[in-house]
Amino acid sequence: MSSNTLKQAAEAARSKTSNMSKQGTETIETMAAVKTDFLHTPLMRAALPFINGGASGMVATTVIQPIDMIKVRLQLAGEGIATGPKPTPITVTREILAQGKVLDLYTGLSAGLLRQAVYTTARLGCFDTFMKRLAERAKENGTQVGFAERASAGLAAGGIAAFIGNPADLALIRMQSDGLKPLAERKNYKSVVDAITSIVKAEGVTGLWAGATPTVVRAMALNLGQLAFFSEAKAQLKTRSSWSPQTQTLAASGIAGFFASFLSLPFDFAKTRLQKQQRGPDGKLPYKSMADCFVKVARQEGLMRFYRGFGTYYVRIAPHA
Template identity: 40%
Template sequence: MDDKQLQQMPAWINCVFGGMSGMMAICVVQPADLVKTRMQLAGPTSKKSVLVTASDVLKTEGITGFYVGLSAALFRQATYTTCRLGSFNVIYDFYRSSYGTPGFGMKLVIGMASGGIGAFVGTPAEVALIRMTADGLLPPEQRRNYRHTFDALIRIVHVEGVTTLWRGAGATVTRAMIVNGTQLGTYAQAHEALLPTLGDRFLLHFVAAMISGFVTAFASLPVDIVKTRVQNSPKPTNQIKELMVVIKYEGVTALWKGFIPTYAKIGPHTVLTFIFLEQLNALYFRV
């Protein structure tokens, strides 16, 4: 799609399509995200691998167990991805009209800022998602058994107060800024380096996205595991306390627990989001 077509597309349509493409992509990679969350919350005594964790889910919850919390994951994409894209467009347009076209470094800064804004807006969905995907780790009598995202949000507000919806917001925002900055930077660098060899086609986008996903997963996992522990905690806690607990009782390497399923989510999610977004854009101009 050329720049002229993109300029003709209303900004709000661009934001909606961004959210929709993220929602469609998460339907494919949700099982990897659930396995990652289960591994991060398993605790210091657990030595389960990705395959064992996935096998346990399949054995105790069936194939549908991999999609527990899907409604929250979709709601997160609808809020986080849409707001992130909208914020990026607003900040980018403001900077361009005031100072001219931003350079690569400024694009990274704008990407980090928009990611942080989107993450703050999407934190309630993130809290619901973490709790719903973690439920299977608890004994039956201790499970929260949220029926869907809005049931989770309503019950959290009623039982724990509205501020609980933003528990771990600092870690969520920090992670989003790291993810957006790292993902954009490494994807652009890999794309530029591989373009002469692979040509501007799907294989290039796929390989660049998988390289970006690897670096992003490695850089963001320590913050992600702390965020997960904070948001799943039944009592108020903070990032520093949870970070110290993980290092003290599980070791520094535990900060990268769930690396494989995280990587299995980020790379394909980037590729699929890009594919779905292009198809939605093409459909818009055909209709």
């Protein structure tokens, strides 16, 4: 075999190897492009904020469910009495553990997860969608999205999501407060499905929206503090500090958690009382409405009762922020 023939064979082999390598690279790039294109399709771009919001809310709920349980028990303690024992998170925790077991702190977890799957998915998804539209409009007008617009987006997203998620929220409160009743009166709900079914049988479908007014107002106040203040705080920290993006996010979350807790706790308190209440032997409910609840609690228990357990509530809200 001549040297020319050997050279031609070697060049042909190199060419073949090079083509195979290019084809392999092109295949990998094509697969990556398909994946990227899928995530950037209009449908997925619209759905991702809802998916991320719901998933993050469910993870946060799994972590802080015991804190939420303690918060509810603090709000229901000493109802209608101005004086008497003043429970703390520690004493409430001891009481729950003394009556049962550690897993009792996770009572209502199924309802909490369903609530997040519905409520947080809707509120974060709606907020992100509203903010994107506001940003597009601001870009067209050569302006920037202001705090008032962020607040409006947060209020709207919170109100819409809270109304949709009220049945799961109601089931959560009923499950968490069931242990406070005498043994003969307890429902001993097995799951969120059992709780919702029981409520529908006893109070009708409309009964699932008991306490909807304070739930919606509470969500609007919460979102105003959580989403609007988080967005504003992060924007301010980005321009006024040299912190890393992760540190800015954590700091903004802490700030947003405080304002969200301060603005929403009184409404959360009223929501808990209204959703827990049941008709007495005379067929009447303890509270007629959110306003009636505020008036009676202020007269019988004092104004500061609305902020009982603020620290616990803040610890519950901050992870969600």
